[in-house]
Amino acid sequence: MSLSVIYAILFYAATLLLIVGVTRKIIIYARTPAPLKIPTTPAPLTKSGVAWRLTKEVVFFRSLFNANKWIWLFGWLFHVGLLLVLLRHLRYVTEPVWTWVVLLQPFGKYAAFAMLFGLFGLWARRFLVDRIRYITSPSDHLMLMLLIGIGLSGLGMTYIDHTDIVSMKTFMLGLMYFDLQPMPSNPFLIVHLSLVVTLMIIFPISKLIHAPGLFFSPTRNQVDDARDVRHVAGWTAK
Amino acid sequence: MADFEVPELKEYPVIPLIQEGSMAHSKPYVAKPEHQKSVGYPGELLDNWQEVAINKMGELVKGSRALQVFLDTCVKCGACTDKCHYFLGTADPKNMPVARQDLFRAVYRRYFTFAGKFFPKLVGAVDLTKEVLDQWYSYFHQCSQCRRCSVFCPYGIDTAEISMAAREILDSVGVGQKYCNEILGKVHVIGNNLGLPKRALVDTMEGLEEDIKDETGLDVRVPVDQKGADVLLITPSADFFAEPHIDGLIGYAKVFHQAGISWTVSSYASEAANFSMFIGSNDNLKKAAMRIRDAAYDLGVKRIVVGECGHAWRVAYSFWNTLIGPMDFLDKQYPMPSHIVEVTHDLIKRGALKIDKEANDHRRITFHDSCNVARGSRMGNIPGGQFILPREVIKSCANHFFDMAPETIHENTFCCGGGGGLLTDDLMELRIKGAAPRMQALKQVVDEHGVDTFVAICAICKTQFAKSLPYYDYSMDMITSLHQIVGDSLILGPTE
Ligand code: HEM
Ligand code: HEM
Ligand code: SF4
Ligand code: SF4
Numbered sequence: 100m101s102l103s104v105i106y107a108i109l110f111y112a113a114t115l116l117l118i119v120g121v122t123r124k125i126i127i128y129a130r131t132p133a134p135l136k137i138p139t140t141p142a143p144l145t146k147s148g149v150a151w152r153l154t155k156e157v158v159f160f161r162s163l164f165n166a167n168k169w170i171w172l173f174g175w176l177f178h179v180g181l182l183l184v185l186l187r188h189l190r191y192v193t194e195p196v197w198t199w200v201v202l203l204q205p206f207g208k209y210a211a212f213a214m215l216f217g218l219f220g221l222w223a224r225r226f227l228v229d230r231i232r233y234i235t236s237p238s239d240h241l242m243l244m245l246l247i248g249i250g251l252s253g254l255g256m257t258y259i260d261h262t263d264i265v266s267m268k269t270f271m272l273g274l275m276y277f278d279l280q281p282m283p284s285n286p287f288l289i290v291h292l293s294l295v296v297t298l299m300i301i302f303p304i305s306k307l308i309h310a311p312g313l314f315f316s317p318t319r320n321q322v323d324d325a326r327d328v329r330h331v332a333g334w335t336a337k
Numbered sequence: 338m339a340d341f342e343v344p345e346l347k348e349y350p351v352i353p354l355i356q357e358g359s360m361a362h363s364k365p366y367v368a369k370p371e372h373q374k375s376v377g378y379p380g381e382l383l384d385n386w387q388e389v390a391i392n393k394m395g396e397l398v399k400g401s402r403a404l405q406v407f408l409d410t411c412v413k414c415g416a417c418t419d420k421c422h423y424f425l426g427t428a429d430p431k432n433m434p435v436a437r438q439d440l441f442r443a444v445y446r447r448y449f450t451f452a453g454k455f456f457p458k459l460v461g462a463v464d465l466t467k468e469v470l471d472q473w474y475s476y477f478h479q480c481s482q483c484r485r486c487s488v489f490c491p492y493g494i495d496t497a498e499i500s501m502a503a504r505e506i507l508d509s510v511g512v513g514q515k516y517c518n519e520i521l522g523k524v525h526v527i528g529n530n531l532g533l534p535k536r537a538l539v540d541t542m543e544g545l546e547e548d549i550k551d552e553t554g555l556d557v558r559v560p561v562d563q564k565g566a567d568v569l570l571i572t573p574s575a576d577f578f579a580e581p582h583i584d585g586l587i588g589y590a591k592v593f594h595q596a597g598i599s600w601t602v603s604s605y606a607s608e609a610a611n612f613s614m615f616i617g618s619n620d621n622l623k624k625a626a627m628r629i630r631d632a633a634y635d636l637g638v639k640r641i642v643v644g645e646c647g648h649a650w651r652v653a654y655s656f657w658n659t660l661i662g663p664m665d666f667l668d669k670q671y672p673m674p675s676h677i678v679e680v681t682h683d684l685i686k687r688g689a690l691k692i693d694k695e696a697n698d699h700r701r702i703t704f705h706d707s708c709n710v711a712r713g714s715r716m717g718n719i720p721g722g723q724f725i726l727p728r729e730v731i732k733s734c735a736n737h738f739f740d741m742a743p744e745t746i747h748e749n750t751f752c753c754g755g756g757g758g759l760l761t762d763d764l765m766e767l768r769i770k771g772a773a774p775r776m777q778a779l780k781q782v783v784d785e786h787g788v789d790t791f792v793a794i795c796a797i798c799k800t801q802f803a804k805s806l807p808y809y810d811y812s813m814d815m816i817t818s819l820h821q822i823v824g825d826s827l828i829l830g831p832t833e
Contacts, residue, residue, distance in 0.1 A: 170415060
């Protein structure tokens with residue numbers, strides 16, 4: 100039971116930090132003025148054009164595709180894999196499990212491999228390409244190791260040492276309804292959850308904040324209408 | 338010719354292996370106290386510079402969503418690392434856009450983020466030491482703020498914004514760059530980068546009218562301070578005297594003459610360039626732009642047309658409405674401002690100009706998209722108009738046009754190597770090396786299509802290419818103003 104208490108506390112703390120941290124960042128981004136119009140070509144002339152531009156960036160990583168096919172391939176596989184894995188995980192926190200989550204399960208299994216393939220590819224570049232080696236800090240390596248660790252420990256549960264999914268789910272649902280239940284003590288699970296908690300904590304204070312950040316990037320989210328609409332904000336509004 | 342190695346143009350472009358510190362020696366002359374004061378900055382390095390710099394950094398980031406987002410979100414993916422012409426030309430890894438940003442980001446992290454305050458080594462955060470400040474001075478003056486990196490970054494991170502902020506901080510602690518600040522001081526006092534007073538301007542324009550008369554036998558006017566003219570032309574002052582710029586100015590004069598548009602330049606605002614953008618100075622940006630508004634108002638013109646200048650068009654197109662708008666005294670039926678290429682394009686489309694394309698048959702032409710036009714502005718009313726209009730104008734005036742490789746034109750264009758306030762002789766090595774990717778692309782169309790005419794619509798590009806072409810064994814005469822092509826093909830005289 101003490102294991103459950105420790106992890107329950109960790110989860111609550113990490114969730115709080117994640118939510119508060121990301122919300123705080125989003126508020127800062129939203130409140131900080133963009134005093135001048137600085138969209139980068141090809142800039143759309145309308146708001147819906149901007150929405151389409153951002154959609155292409157988020158879904159297809161369009162700029163990255165134009166920039167570098169290898170980074171794109173690894174990066175995109177990693178992110179799509181990650182998304183599917185996370186959606187597949189929804190089965191631990193929904194009761195009854197939503198139908199589309201059920202339908203997704205078989206794909207989710209392969210998604211873990213796509214995610215890891217992408218992560219290893221990205222990591223390899225940090226050693227093999229001299230330019231990328233130069234710009235890499237220890238934290239960049241650690242971040243990739245963290246995600247790889249999460250992925251491998253997850254796969255460990257799927258293929259090597261199955262954890263008791265039913266009691267795992269009972270524990271998760273218990274957390275959500277503030278009704279503490281015992282957590283199964285599978286070593287892979289303990290590693291998995293420790294790393295996940297770490298990821299949640301560093302998310303708002305690291306480069307992982309790129310996920311919400313992208314939507315606030317003025318070079319990407321501004322409409323190219325400087326001549327038609329007078330834009331003022333911050334120092335230009337004074 | 339040079340005391341440095343000029344990059345060799347290969348068969349195909351290659352990404353160099355990094356050579357650490359290869360450009361660490363490059364730095365422009367530091368502004369003298371009087372230049373610093375003329376643009377409102379302390380004369381020399383302050384005693385408490387570190388404190389001032391960090392406060393300034395905080396203030397800038399608080400006031401700019403771009404900085405806030407860009408400093409946080411870079412994931413070090415490396416997509417931008419081979420996109421900067423200065424990296425490609427010098428192989429110095431600090432000229433990779435992300436590494437350039439990191440000079441700034443490392444300091445930002447140290448003083449403003451949790452990770453940087455408590456785990457500096459882990460995230461590569463550093464204290465702002467004198468050594469770091471010197472690195473800033475060197476490498477933020479190796480960025481032409483061309484925004485090529487921003488096109489390819491998955492978050493649109495624009496290193497230009499970071500360079501501008503870094504230069505503003507350098508200025509605020511007393512170490513500005515001589516070239517930019519001296520010039521800007523002249524704009525504030527005299528009205529143009531050259532410090533050309535009204536008398537000299539009028540003389541030059543009269544001389545120009547005589548030249549055109551000799552060439553064409555017609556009285557084509559180049560008016561100064563003509564009240565009640567329809568158009569105020571705001572053009573880079575290089576157009577008044579430098580080669581090949583001046584032939585462009587003659588071209589504008591011919592177009593206005595033939596279209597029957599009355600126009601004038603202003604001696605009070607005789608400069609399109611606004612170097613305040615290069616040094617990231619908000620106050621100066623607005624102050625220099627304000628002269629243009631005042632001139633337009635005093636002269637009672639109906640519209641403002643901007644001549645061939647890259648960053649000036651960005652400032653005009655993207656910032657004027659914000660800085661000096663709304664300009665209700667202008668005629669609403671014209672876009673405010675218009676680019677001279679928009680004016681000419683429109684006249685050609687309406688059949689208001691008679692053109693003899695054969696007049697340019699001796700030329701085989703390619704077109705260089707200037708960074709600030711390509712990536713920081715637009716022309717016409719369709720996306721990408723800034724690429725379409727100039728090419729349509731050239732093709733309406735000449736028969737032989739050949740574009741350079743697609744990955745080097747339009748929004749992918751390579752900087753000339755001299756933009757962003759770097760067009761100074763004390764940075765010649767950087768300028769020549771930074772021109773390499775553009776020269777590489779030019780070489781291809783020269784080899785394949787016998788191109789001999791290299792057209793640009795930016796005063797900085799023209800000056801820079803006139804300097805850099807000979808280093809790569811091309812003739813400096815290749816560089817040509819777009820409106821020279823137009824002017825040479827115009828059939829002047831009464832229309833039937
Ligand atoms: C809106 C959602 C997101 C978008 C659009 C997005 C986009 C990107 C892009 C374009 C890159 C650069 C290419 C690459 O290296 O993969 C990247 C990198 C990265 N992303 Fe995301 N991302 C999102 C969400 C996330 C989330 C939720 C995580 C983690 C939990 C994450 C973790 C990472 C990591 C670790 C890298 C760096 C990879 C490396 O070190 O090379 N991303 N992201
Ligand atoms: C609330 C937090 C999480 C819990 C309770 C959890 C739990 C689990 C469990 C029980 C498994 C085994 C599945 C099975 O045996 O079929 C698993 C697998 C996996 N987990 Fe997690 N996980 C969490 C968060 C994450 C996160 C944030 C990531 C990714 C960054 C992740 C990535 C994976 C992967 C790649 C697998 C293996 C493939 C799969 O079965 O989907 N997990 N996780
Ligand atoms: S803005 Fe241009 S010069 Fe500056 S880092 Fe980016 S690509 Fe290089
Ligand atoms: S492309 Fe953008 S996110 Fe990637 S390293 Fe360069 S600046 Fe950072």
